[in-house]
Amino acid sequence: MGQKLNWTATLGLTTALLAASLPMQPVAAETTASVTERVDTQLEQMTLEQKIGQMIMPDFRLWDGANHTKLAPEVGRIIDRFDLGGVILFAENVSETEQTTKLVHDLREVVEQDPSNDIPLFVTIDQEGGIVTRLGTGTNLPGNMALGATRSSAYAEAAGGIIGSELHALGINVNFGPVLDVNNNPGNPVIGVRSFSSDPNLVGELGSAMTQGIQEQGVAATAKHFPGHGDTAVDSHYGLPVVDKSLAELKQLELIPFKRAIDEGIDMVMTGHIGMPQIEDEVVESKQGTFPLPATLSDDVITGVLREELGYQGLVITDALNMQAIADNFTESEAVIKTFKAGVDIALMPTILRSASDVTKLETIFDDVIKAVESGDLKEADIDRSVERILTLKATRGIWKETNDPVTLEEQLNEAKSVVGSPEHKVLERQMTEAAVTLVRNDRKTLPFKPKKGQTVLVLSPTKDQTDSMVKTIRSLEKNAGNLKLVNVLTENYGASTPHLNQNPALQEKINQADYLIVGSNVNNSAKLGTSSADHYVPAEVFRQANRTGKKSVLLSLRNPYDVAVQPDADAQLLVYGFKGDPNGPDSEAGNTKSAGPNLPAGIRAIFGEFVPQGKLPVDVPKFKDGTFQTDLYREFGDGFRNWNK
Template structure:
């Protein structure tokens, strides 16, 4: 590691950061020659730096939205190859553009290192959307409901162009997990479908859209996180399948992505006991070695069986599936030995006091190389892949970007959240809305003048979004909208006179349901019990009502008394306006407004189910289907 002076953002240096940079001469020869020459001239520490990617989402107790001098020092000292940004880093378009600009300026001011950073982000669209401003998009399962490769490709173009305008050059998406387990607590609507071919088709279209904009795309979470019942943020999921079984489902989308030149693949922290026989014993017990650390999975299956020679990056190594069972250095060394190229978030850095942990990781990797446990040749393979992609994507091309910060901000303001992007977002979101039940043609609602509408959902931002959307409808005839929210503390209806009075006053009832785990489908869970009691009461009083499913669509299986079921595959509300369209710069979920517009007949739902919905009985999903992949009714009252 370099021993350097403090990197201080003085007035003079700040002026340098916002000015154009002088161009430098490109190295002679081909890209391959330039890469080979660069590797030959790099120190071991510099090579390792290219393989480490931390986050700085917070610094000294505050969201890290402008480059802290201490963070600049860390990037400079360790010659880091990349950083990952989170929502805490990217609140506004101009702010994000400046932060990314300043991050790259650290490298430009470093006389010993000319390799720009991978600046990365999880901008999947839908419920995993990091940018504070811009185009949210409806998410992958919504795209699955449209069955449209055109919409998926449009989504990729929107994501790629907005990230590129901000200076972000790598996106950790698309998600290629096949959501074959309805009890999956972490993937759900982040997946396109339970059908591997549809996941492959739409994932490919999204990937091509992103990469066509010059941004690297990343397929995740290899070898597949869809058939899991544990969230790897909090524990180690296990997929007990043979390679032949994986090839029929989980690996299908990844094979296609590899054939169509995906730039990166992200691993999943998943035990695969039929692929990797090694077990690990920690204070938490004995369990299969996670795929991220497995040479049988990374080298044996991904590299050799599937023929992938691009960059492999881990999912965050500070997730509990890894962090609870390995030291930080152990995890990094095992990933590198398995054939991984970049260790993502190997330690938590929130202040200068945490830098000792990063320093220890570097020391331990260097020691492993020096004593022969990890070869420098293995390190060089990863650095070659990293430099190759940086060269191919124009990140490291032998010249320095001379675009001024002012020019970058002007471009990002023009592109991020543009009216064209918002219009496409609305079109694909409306195309996704799925009607799977409409008894007695309950929908669309056609309230009379001064009618009372009750909207109820778990979160206030959700009911705010629904209320404001209703107010914006051209058909609105001075309807009175009342909102209510429910949670684990909400009293049952027979003990809740306030809610009962609201139901009695309502002419129409809309209930939003946000379910992402099997536990929330149990009769004792408020997420199931409160809506169920409302629908039973509405049935007794003959009040038109509708279930608006805001997340995983399996909640429709446990609400038989709702006469209508509408699915929108996204739960983000918008307290700032009736929609995420022109005039509202903040990134906001378009799904709820689309669902409301459909309920009141602005358009006819055309989406079809992208997953099977099994019967849920006695706390488990059965083999019997409540609804099938492809269902979607059109019995629409005129």
């Protein structure tokens, strides 16, 4: 069995590796007189259409039915024609390092070669780490909740530094992270492990550290999703979540991390499409019913709370405006105009552009915004203030330079190849992932597993790429570590159509053959935890059968930690906060087949005693009864055994 980690030595190594591996970029200076002069001069020269272009940020993830991995001429012409201020990239755009570098270089060159308006693009991406990892190649990192389990601001800053340096090396200059939502609702279907914790102070501490790591690399960081998406039970991609809290209540929880980020100089804040009926009393009447006006469109939330109450004067960008929380209730032009009137600076993805025929939708948005300015419904002075913020950030982050000194494609490729997914980054990734693994139950000293040569291990999980990843790690332990002798490994996957165990003789037979059982659970929605759901009954019946037959079993929680309360019959419960499997398997969540996570291998190494888990629960886990979470707790924030003798 591996020795217990020496944390002082580990963090010292982390600092040394970080310093050696991250090419430090100058931190953006405060706005200087020269920047102010440049911004003022540029603003005076810009037409209204050019100003609006700076405030519109579309995606081109697909074009003419295919992933947009190489700049299509039509896309270049759209960027040039509308003088767009930025674009967002998705997994469909960024398959591997050389391709991504070339695409970003070509996108930026569209603007740099335009003498009439050569303000460089914001090239943006959601590279949160963990389950939201867009890059096809690079360092994936364990994710925010895993970092919360480490309780280490040094690891959070290192994670931010890795993200920032890899994006900078690719030419990407804005990251839509860190997530500062406080995940205090176990039924939250969209945030979950994307949050650091259910404790707002821990979220603030680790979010601040990650921000520093990102911005020290010359990449703008973004706090999201203001005013807080953690206490919701609806995913705003598919509906409008509501947080029915007063400003005083928000200040006690949701706003704490955002206030710290603002005080410490976060570059951007991203809004959430969340109804806040105690802050904004305007309601929306639509075919979907009557709803509170979403925060993204709310003057009371954006100007009143964010700008005036919290004092934030930086750049505000919306979450994607084509999400159903907005798109189901407003026309595209209505949404854009309302966001600008609320005090937002950039409208993200206000329409879906997938071919040249979609350009008319963008034309309509521009025409309607211009009409709103001409009619006085939207003040041009407010447009000017937004563009001033955009230009100021581009200047202070080194995106828009006083003298045009473009980096050649060859120079960018050389940097990208040396930085993205570097061995130093992978060492840090493994360190922080192992530090996050959390053991909350170990009855009868179930762990570590110590199978004898020739015994059988059953690996059960929702998807094949997860079982493949676990088996691959087991085989690597047999080959390299010496602690694990050759064993037989059986695998099985379960899903919504998997029958109960008494109707599943194939699975019964595998359980009978096994000496040890590893059961992966990957649940992001409490609705799937009801007794009629296979996500609930398959693991539960397997654990009960293992107990009846005297076989050792462990629950490996692959995502939200709340499923430990749902499976009380597991002798051991280990949490890794990430579900991504083998790089050769499918990854439908990110739309990306090359992005593997480090979490599953870390969990398997812990199960077989390669190291002792040191993580602490970053959330409270309520008890689960009759298909719902209760008010009393099953496990508390901070729980976690840090030796095997429990």
